[in-house]
Amino acid sequence: MLIENYTTQTRPNRETTINSDFTIIGGGIAGVCAAITAARKGTKTVLIQDRPVLGGNASSEVRLWILGATSHMGNNNRWSREGGVMDEILVENMYRNKEGNAVVFDTILLEKVLEEKNITLLLNTAVYDISKKNDTNIESVKAFNSQNSISYTVKSPLFCDASGDGIVAFKAGAAFRMGAEKREEFGELFAPDDSYGELLGHSMYFYSKREDFPVDYTAPSFALKDITEIPRYKAIGKDDKGCRFWWFEYGGRKDTIHDTEEIKQELWKVIYGVWDYIKNSGEFKDVENHTLEWVGTIPGKRESRRFEGLYMIKQQDVIEQKNFDDAIAHGGWAIDLHPADGVYSKLSGCTQWHSKGVYQIPYRTLVSKDIDNLFLAGRIISATHVAFGSTRVMATNGLTAQAVGMAAAICHEKTALPKDLLEKKNLSYLQNELNITGQSIPDFPIIKESNLVSTASISASSTLALSEIPFNGEWMSLKLAAAQLLPLKANVNYTFKVLANVTEDTVLTVELRSSKKTKNYTPDVILESKKISLKKGEQNIEISFSKSVSEDQYAFVTFLANESISLKNSEFRSTGIISVFNGVNKAVSNNGKQTPPENLGVDTFEFWTPHRRPEGRNIAMEISPAISSFDTSNIGNGYVRPWGQANAWTANLSDQKPELKIEWDTEKTISEIKLFLDTDYDHPMESTLYGHPEAVVPFCVRNYVIKNNNGEVLFTQKDNHQTINTIKLETPIKTTGIVIELEKPLENVPTSIFEIFCK
Template sequence: MIREESQKKRTVKSESAGYDLVVVGGGLSGVCCAITAARKGLKVVLVQDRPVLGGNSSSEVRLWILGATSHMGNNNRWAREGGVVDEILLENMQRNPEGNPVIFDTVLLDKIYQEPNIKLLLNTAVYDLEKSDADEISSVKCFCSQNSTEYILTANLFCDASGDGILGFLAGAAFRMGAENKDEFGEKFAPDQEYGELLGHSIYFYSKDTGKPVKYIAPSFALADITKIPRFKSFNAKEFGCKLWWLEYGGRMDTVHESENIKQELWKVVYGVWNYIKNSGEFPEAETMTLEWVGSIPGKRESRRFEGDYMLNQQDIVSQHLHEDAIGYGGWSIDLHPADGVFSNKPGCNQWHSKGIYQIPYRCLYSRNIKNLFLTGRIISASHVAFASSRVMATGAYLGQAVGMAAFIAKKNKLQPKALNEKGIMKSLQLELMKSGQHIPGMILTDAEDLVQSANITASTEMQLDEIPFDFMKHLDISAGQMIPLQAGKIPSFTFSLESSEETTLQVELRISGKSGNFSPDELLEIQQIPVNKGPQVLITGFGAKLNENAYVYLCFRKNPAVKLGFSNTRITGVLSVFNSVNKAVSNFGSQKPTEDIGVDEFEFWCPQRRPEGHNIALKIDPPLNPFLAEQIKNGIGRPVSEPNAWVSSISDQNPKIYLKWADQTSISRIELCFDTDYDHPMESVLMTHPERTMPFCIRNYTITDGNGNLLFVKKDNYQSLNIIELKETVLTDELTLQFEHPSAEIPAALFAIRCYS
């Protein structure tokens, strides 16, 4: 029993603790930051003011995670973010391909609970801080409403991943809110006052068919006249969740301090919409449906943006500027929304894509005037226009990983964030990020400690790409293209099968990206008009063009309804079909054609189809190609770029193997393997369902033996991109043999990289 006499005043329970890194904000960027730092040995506390992790991806908001892949609706091939966010998405695919947001909550919690170096504080809000100097934070004060406890957290390094930037705001960090004018950064897409300066909030709802009639009586505050929403005719009974992203409001208001008012207005809209669906008589299919869930907090897009030593801008995205301190990339469109949201007469969004992914510099990830404050997520140093692209969650998570690794490098070298810009230190940061699975466009992992670099590498077989075997015909209702990795020099001939219902002409084009490393086939090398007879036939191309460097070429077959083209069930790492199709969800209408000069490019979209579609076009290639040599596993690029960057075995090889041979006995204690988990698949975390739990290119089962045949490691049922193997005992050997199983009968074993360390 506890009994206390009356007192004049009491104080809440208070706990103080010291850490290497305090991360404020448990959204996806904060989660990835905390995990990255903790795995490198830092003592981390993760402070989240909500009961669950994930921010806008959590069950409280239920927005799918997206980044550079953009629903597979742009030309950014193999662009899914790597590292920790990739690990999380692959785990979610394994546990939750149905896209249940509650299950995704547990995936994130599980990842945090597995890290002994992380202290997690849920339902805990930062409200104050102390500073050791005008430009340095010494501690933050937080309060947990659920256990009535104050936490005083001290550290040398702090990271603001809070979305609204509460830590940076309290610390006095320089920030902006609203849109810059066109002149400040020379951004032609900067919005005017009519369009508005801020993106608003969204609240989603889920519906469910009960199988019996359900009556709905709207609350008194529900919007009575749904026609006040210009797009009211767009509502239907089938869409729910984040497909209703355009239920947006609040961009004319203070999206920090008036957030609750915005939420109340959005509740009026949501319940008014449901009343319209249920009771207007326009949707008889809604008779048996009920409202299962409505968001209790809004999904917030924009508030404060903090100033670093560099501000990302529109030209960085469109022109794909290079930065010596690049630590990651973005690839979502420049996606601005009208400030009036659902009440605007303008389209719900205004998306403009670049021709490829763009680098994001480290200088955007720390405060320019608070020397121990990192920034990540949507509050990084970016203009309003650039923020429209960098704000999405997978990009924010990628930047969170970069901050977590930067915190490790900073602690190791006893430096503040800004000092990591020194050339030697920055290279260390970039190396550590790439080793952890973080692709940085234009950079190659060169690690002097990697023992594989000095090994002789051979394989039991190396696939020759001489044929993508024919299996079936498909109507050429939309233009189709096959991406083929070629080496510099003469273009080989391509033989293909088709069937036509009439005599016609088939236009075949040879295209290439005008910029190395991009996947927008914007440069036309050659066109052939091929006469086609009625009935089945086999045709051959003979192009005279030559390549100046290794690159993907696009063999494009323009749509012809009279023609059926041959396709294959065989799928191969780094070989992909694309289609000049439409994806309205990301403003892809087959091509991008700005009607005015807003500083973006005009080009066509050639995008893959989601499985079980997306078959390769059946081809014979003469002379055969050899892009899959075993030596590729040490080239330092862990995904296809200008070539596949992978070893691929022959599908006929029953026991595909890689052999690593050293001149002398070598000590090995750690082995890292990088597998193909289809970086083209966006893996939306909620709502959308996916055809597989494990990516079909991923090697599931493998063994590792030493030069004496001793079994060192066995793996079953792998589904992750990066496998890190810490051997129980250091092995002294001059040879390793890695034996793999093919993922399936129609997909050969493939590997991007092997690294070994003593």
């Protein structure tokens, strides 16, 4: 029993001081990815989160799905889902939670953090002040946990502000911006004018459900009375919920930091008014049993402060896909700006302009130009308001934050400051260490000298020579133009045979297309076009092209729309090949073609996008000569996903138990083996609400055994679902070779591996 007598003195809170190698403020997706990345490199990391759960806007408190370069599969960024820890989290979530339950996603994030022994997690702990060693160095942060009444002082040589509003960078005096730059400052033609507004607002959502009995609803007095105040009110659906109401947005005309409580009240007004409209207006049928299940209690913030780094990424870098020597990640979400009046605006809820492919993000955007030991992560990185429209989304935040986590680990290892990693040797080390963990920095493969496999000879029990995509599927109407995307070899003239069913005499137009940039998947070059007269009925069509790609790259065998024609498709699915369609995806402003106004600095081009599984089957065809892009030379080339070419070894479809042999001329010491497998980087894996057709991606190798060249088993894997499998041997082995025995994933899916890494 504790009894403490009255005192005239004020009582202090319990105080605790924590010393660490690296301190991260903010436990959203960015903070989580940075913390896990740093911790796995042996860096003692403190992760401070002011909420009771991790995930920020992706958590059950807000319930926004995680998206990035894949953009709901609505753009031309093929195989672009973010890699590394970000990918690991999304793949794990799909495996356990393909229905998209935000509460389950909370547990997955928490588990990932708690499993790392080098992370000290402080939940419900708000940082409110800092102390500095000198003008340009932070010494510690001060925080308070309202649940346990403990005041914390956390000291470390390195800090990362991933807090969203930038509380640490702000308190430290770092330069920041709020609002939109004028066109003249950076030459950005998409910079908004005052009527559109300079800030994106906050959003809040609700979930509803159907009971087995009638449920009445009486709106609170503060609810919106006149639904016509929302110009888009006719877009409201009675069964819509969660972040499908992303456009319930407000606050872009206010101070999105200090006016947050006022903004929240306005969003509650909207939500409860909308629910009153659904339940009581008489405009909706069959809503008697509908009830509110959940309403957000904190707003999901889009934009507030952006801090100035050693470089500020801008519109031209995104649209023109500028290359950077210090690239550490990629982006690919559209430049997505919203009218400042949000839900009350008469304008479209967003304006999205896409680039033709993914773009690089430089390391310098993550390093404060003013505070020597401070990294920037999440939505506060160094970007103009226009470029921020793309870099702000959570999967991109997670990917760039992984670079922060790795950079912090290297700084700790070398006793260096963040800016020191811009030295060429350090920068190359950072990029390579990131890529070994799956970062997939565009145009930066894993350095061959770091991978023992690159010095080995590799043989396989079989190799796919793609001479046929089997004719074992259904008929696919050419109501939409369709194309088969294939990794063709340079200066090879290909012939394709397809099977068509024609309802009336007609003419089919077939084109061979490619991309101006060989690593893009926007078919903006027509190499050759053919018109083929067809008679009514089922028939084989042979298309021989006299033109070809001049470099190894993906090309599109393109069939223009014709409602009189159906093509046979295939149940065959394989790594590195996909069918795409010139369709529409309203969710990301894709109307089949992007046609921006003149003088906006944005390209005009067509969208050719896949259909989601279980749809999206390949177009059945014979191919001559066979496409020879899937051999063992791809193992050890440093790429861990399709990029320009397939970059995968693939076995024959008939090979039920394929085998890879890796052999060296001399004995090697091996302590770690990594397998980079195919979990379909084209699939967005939205974290919540959306739902997915399966728990495990069809292409993913589930079962395998690794042996040394004497037949001794080193490792056995059963029921794998993850992209990267890291096997750390308890005792390093000395051997001249290893053998990997694999099981074919599915009947119509051949076995594939992108990369094998040994050290």
